[in-house]
Structures are given as C-alpha cells and as structure tokens.
Amino acid sequence: MKAFLAAIEPTGQTCADCAVRQFSVCAALDTAEMQEFVHFGRHVQFAACETVFAEEELTTSFYSLLAGVMRLYKLLPDGRRQIVGFSLPGDFLGMSTSGRNNFSADAIGSVEVCRFAKAAFLRFAEDRPHLLHRINELAVRELSQARDHMVLLGRRSAEEKVATFLINWRDRLARQAEPSATLSLPMSRQDIADYLGLTIETVSRTFTKLERDGVIEIIQGGIRLLDPARAEALTAA
Amino acid sequence: MKAFLAAIEPTGQTCADCAVRQFSVCAALDTAEMQEFVHFGRHVQFAACETVFAEEELTTSFYSLLAGVMRLYKLLPDGRRQIVGFSLPGDFLGMSTSGRNNFSADAIGSVEVCRFAKAAFLRFAEDRPHLLHRINELAVRELSQARDHMVLLGRRSAEEKVATFLINWRDRLARQAEPSATLSLPMSRQDIADYLGLTIETVSRTFTKLERDGVIEIIQGGIRLLDPARAEALTAA
DNA sequence: ATTGGCGATTGATACAGATCAAATCCGGCG
DNA sequence: CGCCGGATTTGATCTGTATCAATCGCCAAT
Numbered sequence: 001m002k003a004f005l006a007a008i009e010p011t012g013q014t015c016a017d018c019a020v021r022q023f024s025v026c027a028a029l030d031t032a033e034m035q036e037f038v039h040f041g042r043h044v045q046f047a048a049c050e051t052v053f054a055e056e057e058l059t060t061s062f063y064s065l066l067a068g069v070m071r072l073y074k075l076l077p078d079g080r081r082q083i084v085g086f087s088l089p090g091d092f093l094g095m096s097t098s099g100r101n102n103f104s105a106d107a108i109g110s111v112e113v114c115r116f117a118k119a120a121f122l123r124f125a126e127d128r129p130h131l132l133h134r135i136n137e138l139a140v141r142e143l144s145q146a147r148d149h150m151v152l153l154g155r156r157s158a159e160e161k162v163a164t165f166l167i168n169w170r171d172r173l174a175r176q177a178e179p180s181a182t183l184s185l186p187m188s189r190q191d192i193a194d195y196l197g198l199t200i201e202t203v204s205r206t207f208t209k210l211e212r213d214g215v216i217e218i219i220q221g222g223i224r225l226l227d228p229a230r231a232e233a234l235t236a237a
Numbered sequence: 238m239k240a241f242l243a244a245i246e247p248t249g250q251t252c253a254d255c256a257v258r259q260f261s262v263c264a265a266l267d268t269a270e271m272q273e274f275v276h277f278g279r280h281v282q283f284a285a286c287e288t289v290f291a292e293e294e295l296t297t298s299f300y301s302l303l304a305g306v307m308r309l310y311k312l313l314p315d316g317r318r319q320i321v322g323f324s325l326p327g328d329f330l331g332m333s334t335s336g337r338n339n340f341s342a343d344a345i346g347s348v349e350v351c352r353f354a355k356a357a358f359l360r361f362a363e364d365r366p367h368l369l370h371r372i373n374e375l376a377v378r379e380l381s382q383a384r385d386h387m388v389l390l391g392r393r394s395a396e397e398k399v400a401t402f403l404i405n406w407r408d409r410l411a412r413q414a415e416p417s418a419t420l421s422l423p424m425s426r427q428d429i430a431d432y433l434g435l436t437i438e439t440v441s442r443t444f445t446k447l448e449r450d451g452v453i454e455i456i457q458g459g460i461r462l463l464d465p466a467r468a469e470a471l472t473a474a
Numbered sequence: 475a476t477t478g479g480c481g482a483t484t485g486a487t488a489c490a491g492a493t494c495a496a497a498t499c500c501g502g503c504g
Numbered sequence: 505c506g507c508c509g510g511a512t513t514t515g516a517t518c519t520g521t522a523t524c525a526a527t528c529g530c531c532a533a534t
Contacts, residue, residue, distance in 0.1 A: 074388050076473055082388040095377045102381045132369040139376040140332045144339045146383035151311050151319040153390035154434030158521070189482060197391025199522055204483055220530095236313055395491065426512065439491055441513055457500095 014038060018114075023090030023175075024064045028134030040121065041114045046107040053094070055104045061115045062094035068111030069186050072103050073194065083195040085145070086187065088172055092138050094118065108186050153197045156236065161196040162206040163234035166216070170225065184222040210234075251275060255351075260327030260412075261301045265371035277358065278351045283344040290331070292341045298352045299331035305348030306423050309340050310431065320432040322382070323424065325409055329375050331355065345423050390434045393473065398433040399443040400471035403453070407462065421459040447471075 015038045021027060029037055043066065046052055052063065055074060070087040084103055087093060096102055125131045152164055170183055185192070189207075193200045207223070210216045215231050217224040225231060252275045258264060266274055280303065283289055289300065292311060307324040321340055324330065333339055362368045389401055407420055422429070426444075430437045444460070447453045452468050454461040462468060 074384060076388065076392060078473065080392045082391045084384045084387050095373075095380075097374055097378045097381065103384060126370075127366055129364055129366055129369055132366055132373065133363075136332075136369060136373045136376060137334055139373060139380060141334045143332075143376060143380050143383060144334065146380060146387065147311060147321045147340060149387055150321050150383065150390055151313065153387055154319045154431075155313060155317045194391075200482080201484085201523080202521055205521095208483070236315065436492055437512080438493080438514085442491090445513070 015041070018066070020064070020066055020090040025092045025131070025134055025138065026064070028131045033128070037124065040124070041116050044113050044115050046111045046113070048107055048109050051104060051106040052111070052113065053101050053105055055102060056100050059094055059096050059099055059101055060118055062092065062118055062121050064114040064116070065089050065091045065093065066112040066114055069108045070105050070111060071108055071187060071191055072105050074103050081194045082197070083191060085149075086195070088176060092135070095135070095139060108191070158198055158202050158206050159209070159234060160236050161198060162203065162210065163231050164237075165192065165196060166223065166225065167228075167232055167235055170228075181225045181228070182219070182222060183225060186221070252278070255303070257301070257303055257327040262329045262368070262371055262375065263301070265368045270365070274361065277361070278353050281350050281352050283348045283350070285344055285346050288341060288343040289348070289350065290338050290342050292338050294338050296331055296333050296336055296338055297355055299329065299355055299358050301351040301353070302326050302328045302330065303349040303351055306345045307342050307348060308345055308424060308428055309342050311340050318431045319434070320428060322379075322386075323432070325413060329372070332372070332376060345428070395433075395435055395439050395443050396446070396471060397473050398435060399440065399447065400468050402429065402433060403460065403462065404465075404469055404472055407465075418462045418465070419456070419459060420462060423458070
C-alpha cells in the first residue's frame, strides 16, 4: 500500500523537503518565514493505536500530520463512540477555543506528525495575516465537511452511508496519490461503524451486499471499486 | 417572548449601539476601526420563512445576525433535509472556502441581519490579525459544536436527542437573555425533527413522554423546564 | 502442522423509530 | 360564532438496524 498510509518511508527533517508542505498549514509561509518556522516544529512518531492527544486534555501543541492515518473521536460516558473524522497527511490538528481538545486522536497504523508548541506557534502567527488566513481556510473546510457528515448521520440509510464513505475516501486518497480503483482501508470495521453511526454487523453486511451486487470486491486491507458509477449513485449525493 | 427572538424592537443603525456587538465578529474591532467598518454593513430585514441565502449560491455577502432566529440546512436531491444548526443573534454567517454557500439559511419568524459585502469585508480584514483571529475563533467554536452534533446524530437515542436539544437551547438562550425555565421554541416540530435526525412523530411523542414524566410542560410556542436536573441526566452528557 | 485469539462475517430475533392514517388543536377569517 | 387549514398529537403497524449468538478466516506463536 501507499507509503503515506503506512508511514514506511522516512520523511525529510527540514521543511524544504516536507512531503505535505503544499497541503498543510505551512503552504502559507514564504521561504524566509520557513527558515524561522522550522525551529519550532518537531517530528514525532506514534505506533499503531497510540493516542496522540485525548479529549479534554489541555491543548499544548498543534499537529500537522505527515504520514499515516488517524482517527478522531468523541466518547459518551457509557462508552459509545462517534468517530468525527479520519485524518490524512496534510491535516492540521489542535485548534480549539477552550484551550482543551474537543476530541481524541489516535494513530491507525504507525503515524508521523510535526508537532508545534502552541504558544510559540500562536505568537508566530499573530502578526502574519496570510498564515491566519490559511488556518481559517482549513477550519472552514473542516466545518463544511462536518456539515456534510451531519447529513449523512442524520438522514442517510446504512447503504447510502457506506457508499458515501467509500466514495469520499477514494476522493481523499486521490488527492494524496494516484487515483485508483483499489482503496486501502486501514481502519477497522468497528472504526467505520463508529464513523457512520452504525454497528459493526450492519457495516459488514452492507459490504457483503455491495460485493454480491458487484459494486465492490472486498480484499485484504481494503476494497476494489468495481463499479464506481453505481457506488456514486448509491450515495444519493 | 424575548425581543431578540421576534425581532420586534428596532435595532440601532450604528455600530455604537449595536445590541450584539460584543458577541459578534465586531467584538474584535476598536473604536477607530468601527468608524470605518460601519460603512459597509447594511441592516436588512427578512420576514418569516424567507430565505436569506441558498446552498450552492455564490457567496457575495457575510451576515451578522442581529435579531431573530434562522435555520441552517442542507437538502438531499430527494428532499430529505438535515438542519445543521439554528442561528441566534451574534452569529456570523457566510464563511466558505469554495465561494459558494455550503448550506441554506432561512428566517424562522422575522429576522434582522447586518449584511457585509464579502469582497470589501475581506479586504478590510486582510491586514487586521485581531479580526482574522476573531473570525477563526468563531469558526473553531462552530466546528466544536458541529462535532458535538455528530455525536448526537450518530450515537444518541431519540429521548437523549430531544433532552440534549432542550438543554443546549436553554444554554444558548441564557447567553442572550436572563436564564429562565421557560424556553421559547420558535422553530416547528418538523424543524426540530430535521435537526435531530428524527421524524416529526417521534419528536412529538418524545415531548409528550417528557411531559408525562414531569420533566417538561408543553406550552404555546415553547416549553417549561420543570425538572432541569432530570432533563440533563437524560442527555447522557 | 496445531492451536489460540482477534477481527470479520453470518444468522436469528428483538425493538426503536419510521411509516401510514386519523383525530385534535388552534389561530385566522368570513 | 363557526368554519377552514395547517401544525401537532395520537394510534396501529411495519421495517431497518440493533442485538445476541455462533462461526469463520487468518495470522502469529508454539
């Protein structure tokens, strides 16, 4: 599978050869600023299933995901879980108004992040409108995705949910690497269920149904989209 | 009911006596900036059920809600609707990355907004980091609310949904006016259903059940929270 | 090769909430 | 005052998804 999903390949230590630069917050920085900026980002690795930060914890860092996939989720007191998103390389994490994280994040597979001290980062951004503008752009984009996800959670059937998830995942991967009919799904069925507001059994049954119908083929660690057009039709976009 | 819900009272025409100033974007502006800023905001009224802007329309304005309540929603091609939020005075609307609205907004009851030309507003904000920071703060706060709402839509039962809605609504109203056990609910049952990912019948039955259980009393245009503690317990926070 | 264990799949059944249908409430208007 | 029409409530029934319970498949350790 792709290197960015498994975090196999070493990532450069300087911003200059950063693989995700043009997708990340840093895209807003010019060369001179980058010189300065490089000093407060530190690369950190996380092993599969390690928690990068937890809900309610004080936010002391921002993170830019370099390689790997993360799940972002919230828990109810009784243990019910809602995954509010999956992060891919280039995503920026840690913004909050309250000073505490409003969700938890952990690694799916191994992950590499660039970690910034929050205070230093904010001081740096303070008088750089283009950087603020970039941060805002990322926040507003996420907000738009969040609203799309609300529609999915509140108003779509199980089959529509699964089809929508597969199509969106394909589109996100296509932004990272070559578009392909073969989709790597590094997250578990339980993760998918918690993302879609379903149970693991319903997700499994729906995958099986889509396979029976010739829409997908279930393969090790992912699926193959046999009939993308039909899958898109099933999303009731 | 409260003036800000019904937009009965005339709202001042200058920023100086703006009722929502300290809650809105404008809170970030100093007196000098306000002098300049006042020139590109225009007060506009909308009657009950009028559409302020529609999804997919080009975004030409930003809006700061002055009085009244709005519903923000997305539609699926077959007419299913998901309300992604209700706006109260002080809320800022119109941010988008694509240049098009990613949801529709219409007035519930009559509404008054302060409308800004998008281009002029952006030019004004461009080199004012404190304003950009304020806009970002509002976006991040909304993002946090959006994630809370995902948990509700994906993982809560009908009763938990309704209880959560009532408690959240009470808390939002309390930020606008005196806290009170009597809640005005200007939106219809159908709106509530589309906000919670339920049907109108289920919402109605759940209200009735809460009333039978002595948690609320259903009154004209709203409810009375007879047992706030029990209601909070039902939210499964 | 054999076993243990975990994630995924499959099957049987239950139930929360949807759907279909009717009754009731209530404000506006002749 | 009485009638009309939309919103809401209530009732009866249906169904999609959850729940409960095996079973399967596959990798890793023995």
